[in-house]
Amino acid sequence: MLDLVGVTLIGLVGALSLATVQGQQPPKTIATLVSAVGLGNLSDVTLLEVIAGAAAVLLLAKTIISPLLMVKVFRFLARRQAIVSARLAKALLSCPLTFVQRRSSQETSAALVQGVSAATVAILGQTVVAVSEIALLTVLAVGLLFVDPAVALGAIVFFAIFAMGLQKILGHRISRVGTQALTADIASLSAVQEALGAYREITVADRRLLYVGRIQGLRAEAARASAGLQVLNLLPKYASEGALVLGGFSLAAVLFSTRPVPLAAGTFALFLATATRIMPSLLRLQSAALSIRSSTGPATLTYALSADLGHPLDTPQEGRDVRESVRRILASGHRDFAPRIELRDIAFSYPGGRGTALQGINMLVAEGQSVAIVGRSGAGKSTLADIILGVLQPDSGELAVGGLNPTDAVRRWPGGIAYVPQDVMLSNDSLRANVALGLPRDDVDDDLVWDALRRARLDEYVRRQPDGLDTQIGERGLRLSGGQRQRLGIARALFTRPRLLVLDEATSALDVETESGITDMLEELEEDVTTVIIAHRLSTVRNVDLVVYLEEGKEQAQGSFDEVCERVPALRRQATLMGLRPA
Template sequence: MSNTDNKKVSLFSKLRYIFDRKQKGQLVILAVLILFGGIFETFSISMMIPVMAGIINQDKLQSAIEDNKVLRIIAESLNLGTGSELAAKLTVCLIVLFLVKNAYQIFLIYRQNTFITRARNDMISRVMREFLNRPYEDYLGADIPTVFRITDSDIPRTFTLMLSLLSLSTELVVSMGLGMVLIITDPILTVICVFVFVALTLFNTKVLKPKLNKTGKENQETQSRIAKWRLQAIYGLKDVKVLNRQDFFIRNYYESGKVGADLARDYSVLNNMPRTLIETVFVAVVLLYVLFFKLNSNGVQNAGDVDKLIIALGLVATRLMPAVNRINTYIAEIAYNQYSLDFVYNNLTDSMKMDKAMRAERAAIAGPELHLEKEIEIKDITFAYPDAETNIFTGANMVIPKGKSVGIIGPSGAGKSTVVDIILGLLHVQSGEILCDGSNIFSNYDSWLAQIGYIPQTIYMVDESIRENIAFGIDADKIDEDRIWEVMEEAQLAEFVKSLPEGLDTKIGDRGVRLSGGQRQRIGIARALYHNPEILVFDEATSALDNETEAAVMEAVNSFHGKKTMIIIAHRLNTIENCDIIYEVKDEKITQTTLEGRNVIH
């Protein structure tokens, strides 16, 4: 979505879009609670100063009650008494009122933060799910730090914006309520305060808001750069240390962090500017108004006018000015976090469109579960990577019979790994089909994946036990211990694990750093075998190993000959010399060939 299109969509439309039906219902309930809380707050505060004035001037309070029929009935029915007794009871009533009001405010804060924290977690999980379900091509040129930023920064900032909106709603309700009380008490001061409030808010939205928007966008970009340098240094730690490049990464991390620190400073200054400005202007206005009141009283001051002035000034000082302060602060926070909301909205919009298109495409060819009985066929495929100028394949064909082992060779960059990714369904061809016994693999993709065990060149390891790395992605209480030992026997890993003091519970370290290359590959084979697949795919699975280790791993691989359908991408020709069929990837085609006349080095 372009920036122009993005600006056409209002902030509230974006928020409506990113929340589901249940969350929208919760927001409606919150809105009602906030409205009720604002009314409660207005009532309690507006009662405070008149009651205090009545307590100070008890005779006047008693006279007012006697002159008002409704107040007299209330006082008599509640047995409020007179004089000091009345003043004491009014004081207790006011304290109780504030206790109840503040208890309700705590309850409202609890409800608001329950919604925010839970909805934030739901949103992060939703975005993670949608990221993982996106087509594999989307990740080929992905900016990984930015992917991390959306869950670590953008979504939390979006919900900071949401909390600011909820708090802004509360303050607006209170301000309007107090404004009505103030109109009754002192219309002139009310008009002056409204004028000042509008002027300051316009200054905030027209002058400060664009600056905060810009600061928020720059901060978003800076956070990606900070994450990039951190990830590059950690993931490349071995190279960094061997090449002695620590200073390079530290310097770049520091420089990016320094920019982030300056942006945080600018945000803090801009965010606090409305508060100091509002306080200064309001104090000046109130003092000038008091001076005007004094100069125009000609030394004779009506007690009622003085009471009204005290009440009006009390309302402005104790609640209205802080409310205006907070309103402008929330407006600043919303402006600062706007770009994070835009980024989340754009990503969810793109994900929804993509997901809808993929569902429609698969629904059009949906069919029964796939079970390989005869052959896998790559039929007339044409494929090019996104934004590439040349095709990797043009009208290419390939047949893999069930139970056969198929080797794939070819020069570097010709597309050996690409053809495997196409067979796996990770890459989508521009034309042609991948068929399992004549059925498109996307007609029932889950059942297609259930038949495949994939062993890449680099086995991804989590910093957990050997057991959890073999049963990758399966909850600990659902791991089949017997099956673990079966696949370790098949991968020739069982003897090694038995020799370890902690056996299957042995922790392997981050990315398997405590294991040798051959042991990591055997764990990869055992992982691929765990769900008993019909098809095994080896994507240069032994190319990073030395000859002796490769020979030992290939002994395990060759033990599946005739038992499984195997697809083996070769880095060295001796890896595939026992294969039943050899294909060569070259010049955008896949051609059947042999190893005859080729230099096979053992």
Template sequence: MLFDALLEILSLHLVPAYVGLVAYPEKLQALLPNTWHLESHDKIVLWASVAIALFFAIKLLVNARIGLARIHFAQQTAVNLSTRLLDAYLHAPHEYHLQHNSAELQRNLNSDSVQLADQLLIPLGDLLSQGAIILAVLGVFLFYIPVDVLAVLVGVLAVAGHAVLSQQHRLQQEGKEVQQLRGRLIKNTNEALGCAKEISLLGRQKFFVERFRDLFSRLTRHQRHIQIMAGRLIPGGIELATIVALAGMIYLLFRQGHNSQEVLELITIAAVGLARLKGSLSGFMGAHSLLEHKRAILDAIHADLAELETFTTMTTDHETAPAFRRELALADVHYRYPGSDHDVLRGVNLVIRKGEAIGFVGKTGAGKSTLIDLIMGLVHPTAGKLLLDSRPLHEQLPAWQRQIGHVPQLLSLVDGTIRENVALGLRPEQINEAALLRAVEQSQLTELVERLPDGLDTVIGERGIRLSGGQRQRIAIARALYHDPEIIIFDEATSALDNETEAEVIRAVDSLKGHKTILMIAHRLSSLRQCDNVYNLERGKIINITHDKSHLTPREGRATQ
């Protein structure tokens, strides 16, 4: 920034010097010793022209290099911030994700993070750079132009600057509206594409298309206001101010009795300076307006980082010996979701011993999945305690969670190969082939993999769209088994499987009994025949425990697929 200003000072001195040399070569001779004699006027002009052209060429290259360094710094800062943001989201408590729409998080990570560099950090660098250049130009003016004449320039520019700055609050509000509308657009698009099949069957395309058009129209209206203000009115206002200032300076110089030659010399300096000042002022005001408009982006990212980065310290780097040697105990546990006025779980008392197979059954909304979230440490009890081997669970949470394999009710598969989905989050060279094949076999996926031409390297499509529901479920089971966990949790894991496949999975689960601790959730007791104990939940409380399940039939209460 200071180097930019120094180059501008030199250029402002060189241009009038060059003009004076060309127009009045005798002045240069008067400054030289008597023994020095100038060559012809043509050669003087030639060498002066070459010198000033070379200076401005060097200035161009230096400015380009400075600009490149500034852009690199801004983009690298944006990369670091967005990376920190994703890391913070992935370490955030489960309650945070329950309270925030994924469209908002996508907007912050994708749209806002990209704009952070291009429309916030780079303009910030421009703001500082142009501010330094403006001060440098005004400093040169002080050297050449009388103070009272310069006061005209400063006064006119101050009025123009005040007029521009008075609109900053409006630009800031427009920026907030734009950010909110971007998030709602992403949300609408996700909902429309995610429910495309149901929307088509119901004939509801018009609702989503019209809502998309309305949101997009409002977004472009706000952006139009911002573009007119920052791209037209501000530069045009600065140009008008510089012309008025120049005309006022010329008038005042003649009024003060300066002759035409003196006025020409001063106006040459003023014109060159004002030309540069106009560009710098336009850049300064434009960057300032853009910063006000985009400040909402930085505010949102800063707020999320300030709230969430404390959770990123919960890593595996400092884990000690494996947890869960004897039992996990829940003592009078209550849980209430943030913003809710009633407890989802009420006074739950439960002991899970190592090696047991435990089942949970109950109607929808009974609290089964919430109880499992508590056991996994994804949420924390509103009241009561969770004790792992007689110590508070939260003191051993990372070690505990690394021993859990979870098969969720709602599957999340990546648009990649079967191998990538089973060994989720590992680079190809990190994948343990033996562990992969073991997990595939235990989840009854071997036959499917052998039928596919590309085997484990078969691409399954977005959310596993190229597979059946049962096949997707078995990939999720294989993922849970890949890292050979101590505790395996099935959250309605067999709900999408046919009779035969479910029986195979149940046999695989049976083979793990005694070696692993198994927790299973189901709506029906018939799905939990292999469990040692089955807890029945109703309205957030355990109402009874079933120990003897010999009377249950293999398909009790289950419709044939």
């Protein structure tokens, strides 16, 4: 509305100025309007100053108010973006491992970060911009219809054809180029991560230049798409300038050939004043439409993830609540957690896999006992461990840890169950942060960190470092040896003083002396901690309470180490070769 009144006043200024210069009376419509608002007694110059001043104030007010409103809108959407990302992340991290692994880590990251930003700030934000600009254009069009219907209709048709034509030409192209840019960015990130992760392998195989060429090709593709987006976003500006010049000359030719000069000049001034508001508005509208189109690619990833997750709406738990729960558990321990493991007729199949990964698994592990799950590669050992941890849900059978479903047990006793993988994921942070895994610095008890490092046989190394617990270990722990990374993973698991400890080939990267020390440590824990060990090196599991031997997802034998060796010839031969049984 401010724009409409402002440009109308500018049109009045043009008509009155020309009439004053030529010594003529202003058009009757304008004179009636001036008198109606009580300005008929003012001199011509004073009247022009008043009207021009009012127009300037109104247009300036609109210029100030509009961005302030947009700031509020985009700040609101930015907050919603964070909430949506958190909701999706919470829902995703609550899903079974098989669901999480459906997408690559790069695709999932893009869906949670760039995609959410595109769906909220980009698409919704630009939709708000588009709606406000459409409302402005509608108000201006209606106002012009009252002032001069013929010119208004001509302007509406002209600008409508211009906007729709531009959208038709650029819309599909910018959507396609945006998708190409996102795809190239994801592929580039994957290639860089692959090259860095396999640095030793590609070096000794002399394939570094192959990766350089691959990365160069992907970045060239991304650069072309990015350049295309920039060009497509600039085209509306230059097209609008040309349309304004063409429309202005055409209107001037028609007006001055069909109307009296003062009236034609006033109408033309009104057109120019209106055009100064319409063209920027059209540019913003066009830019919003193109931005929406270019954001559909990233947003589609988020929409697909949200649909697969069932469009989660619950609000994530406050971080301070989680921190308080962890602090309380660390302070008091897990006194009421009796980590008894019960499995009855467990079966599991991977989605899309052939056959069953586990079938008819039965196991009972008492509190404080140690159990080893052994077998050939692919026998289902890690799958069984994932089911005990609750990251996989069995297709059938009954499972309880501490009398609860593993997922419920984790919620009730956070940190009461701990896991050490064969390949420990370490962050580019300090030793302290990697042991505490996600806890803010203020919530970390250094005494507990040192105790965990001591039991993992890593404390002496840390004490020798100038920065102690603040020592930075590099991305994925590249400044540590393989054995040190493994021990750091064990220390992380022991930090929360768990009652159930699951180790999946956790000592595979350790030397014999360190492995022996870790084995002794595990035996010391047995009175208070239930341990589940997956290992190929039988020396690690020689003294456990229970050995379960798996073959092709089925339980072949269960009992003490010697009992299982007697029942399973393959295990007996392996134990004999390692000197664990007499020949």
